[in-house]
Amino acid sequence: MVSSSDSDGDSVELGEGEVGGRRVGRRAVLGMLGLGAAGVVFGSKVQGAVDRALRPLTLKDRTGLTSYLPGNGRFRIYSVTGSSPKRTTEEYRLRVDGLVERPADLSWQQLRRDLPQTRMTKDFQCVTGWRVEDVEWAGVLVRDLLDRSGVKPGATHLRFWSFDGTYTESLTLDQARRPDVLVAHEMLGQPVTRDHGGPVRLYVAPMYGYKSLKWLDRIEVVDHLTPGYWEDMGYDVDAWIGRSNGRDGADEPVG
Amino acid sequence: MSAAATRTVDTLAGDRIVRFDRAERLLHWSTAVLVLALMATGAVLYFGPLAAAVGRRGLMKDLHVWSGLLLPVPLVLTVAGRWRDGLRRDTARIGRWTADDRLWLRSRGQSLALRSGKFNAGQKLNALFLASALPVTLMTGSVMRWFGPFPDSWRTGATFVHDLAAFGIWISVTGHIAKAVSEPVAMRGMWSGWVPEAWAQRHRPRWHHDVTGR
Numbered sequence: 283m284v285s286s287s288d289s290d291g292d293s294v295e296l297g298e299g300e301v302g303g304r305r306v307g308r309r310a311v312l313g314m315l316g317l318g319a320a321g322v323v324f325g326s327k328v329q330g331a332v333d334r335a336l337r338p339l340t341l342k343d344r345t346g347l348t349s350y351l352p353g354n355g356r357f358r359i360y361s362v363t364g365s366s367p368k369r370t371t372e373e374y375r376l377r378v379d380g381l382v383e384r385p386a387d388l389s390w391q392q393l394r395r396d397l398p399q400t401r402m403t404k405d406f407q408c409v410t411g412w413r414v415e416d417v418e419w420a421g422v423l424v425r426d427l428l429d430r431s432g433v434k435p436g437a438t439h440l441r442f443w444s445f446d447g448t449y450t451e452s453l454t455l456d457q458a459r460r461p462d463v464l465v466a467h468e469m470l471g472q473p474v475t476r477d478h479g480g481p482v483r484l485y486v487a488p489m490y491g492y493k494s495l496k497w498l499d500r501i502e503v504v505d506h507l508t509p510g511y512w513e514d515m516g517y518d519v520d521a522w523i524g525r526s527n528g529r530d531g532a533d534e535p536v537g
Numbered sequence: 538m539s540a541a542a543t544r545t546v547d548t549l550a551g552d553r554i555v556r557f558d559r560a561e562r563l564l565h566w567s568t569a570v571l572v573l574a575l576m577a578t579g580a581v582l583y584f585g586p587l588a589a590a591v592g593r594r595g596l597m598k599d600l601h602v603w604s605g606l607l608l609p610v611p612l613v614l615t616v617a618g619r620w621r622d623g624l625r626r627d628t629a630r631i632g633r634w635t636a637d638d639r640l641w642l643r644s645r646g647q648s649l650a651l652r653s654g655k656f657n658a659g660q661k662l663n664a665l666f667l668a669s670a671l672p673v674t675l676m677t678g679s680v681m682r683w684f685g686p687f688p689d690s691w692r693t694g695a696t697f698v699h700d701l702a703a704f705g706i707w708i709s710v711t712g713h714i715a716k717a718v719s720e721p722v723a724m725r726g727m728w729s730g731w732v733p734e735a736w737a738q739r740h741r742p743r744w745h746h747d748v749t750g751r
Binding site: 302314 | 694
């Protein structure tokens, strides 16, 4: 028997046939751990490059399988209830009520026809890290909906309700009046799919993704703040990208 | 040598050789249950159609995070306790890259001149990969879960690395299970602890020689 001592002093006895060879284990594992740590720091740049390299492939791929390759900027489907709730465009209604002069109850057709349409191409950034660049959005600015219904004096906040029965969100009136806060009926160049929160969802461009409520059912104008679903889980109410949820705005923007 | 006197692993008992001691088997199977739970819940969190079908993201995330946090516990208990003898012997073997391992890789395990030790090169690579990839997912998963102190670019990087490592782990674990199913004697060795001496002589001749002297 030959005794082979590990560097921490603990000795292991192995048969002569097995102690030969180079001791590579520790170095291999430490090397991989270092690579992982480097990936955390520089990974977003690598991912950007991988995403651009994969894009010709994913655009041509009709099965959609290539979109699941790591590094591909793609949406993760978050659904907080049993499964994606379903509502067809025919049965869809959007209610705007609360502290307004003229409460509204709009069909999907009305939303597309009777209100000013706004298009924008902007990124979607999740607070946990994943991001999708250059997403095409189309819909109606929350501002235009508010102007149509007429906000009563004393109103300060909006409360958004999802028809999944659980998901809620909030914005201040000033935040909601920004020109990049949208009630979206199109996303990624097509009608918003059920899994992405269709037929109609919220898109709050300057904030982390959890503010962009899915399966939008009702916009209630109120005079107080009620934190939404994810805020109850500990996320910030004012979810400015890079300036909330632990960040103070000093970071370089991603991308 | 008191350790050798009380040691049962790597010893001959009748026509059986003790391949893994109880601590190693407990470690293997408790880790296996946690890794399979992580793979299942991870798949639900990652694949859109699965995520949409299962929903309950909060529950899936909690199960995933808790399985991840528990993952190092069996290992720490094994190393901290007085039951690490078998594990230390086997990690020392796995960390060594021998001429037989190079031959195994070149011949894809087919060379007749091959005399494998207790673990062949494929098993060593699999173990080394998992021993690095699992801590990497634990680290990056922690950045994703407790993201507060980290800039968005780190969060994005952690997500990217976590996805890549998870893909590797899926391939590695699936391959590991497929090989185990195709060689039931070896799999039973991890369940019961022993393998028939004849199997060791045929498949792991260098280990067999060291244990039996034959």
